[in-house]
Amino acid sequence: MNADSTGTLPEPGSQWYDGEAGPLVRPYAMTGGRTRPGPTGVRFDLIALVTLDTGAPGVEDDTGLGPEHRALIGLCRTETQSVAELAAGADLPVGVVRVLLGDLLELGCVTVSRPVPPAQLPDERILREVIEGLRAL
Numbered sequence: 001m002n003a004d005s006t007g008t009l010p011e012p013g014s015q016w017y018d019g020e021a022g023p024l025v026r027p028y029a030m031t032g033g034r035t036r037p038g039p040t041g042v043r044f045d046l047i048a049l050v051t052l053d054t055g056a057p058g059v060e061d062d063t064g065l066g067p068e069h070r071a072l073i074g075l076c077r078t079e080t081q082s083v084a085e086l087a088a089g090a091d092l093p094v095g096v097v098r099v100l101l102g103d104l105l106e107l108g109c110v111t112v113s114r115p116v117p118p119a120q121l122p123d124e125r126i127l128r129e130v131i132e133g134l135r136a137l
Helices: 067-078 083-090 094-107 124-136
Strands: 049-052 110-113
Touching: 049 067, 067 083, 067 094, 067 110, 083 094, 094 110
Parallel strands: none
Antiparallel strands: 049 110
């Protein structure tokens, strides 16, 4: 432990706690130094939708998971959420959330789906014709 400029030693653990911010944990500590999700091959875009797989083993017994993993599972329990919503709800950087979601996906705790691409949505002209047809009834 190093002494500060006044020659006094800091209190044990004080370097990991900030009175205003709370406990300080570096993002690389949360992810074990990893910067990319595991070898799942799934891209975690900001709009990718994450759903909790309630039938997966380990979802209810999450004692082997870290607190950040459990926080993400807790956020997914109520409803399907996007990666961006999970990052905001857990107050974690998006890069950290992507790595943690990769872990949860490999464990089978969550499923990830992508929203319907705009190219596969119905054409606006067709929707207007349907509305006009319904009004004509």
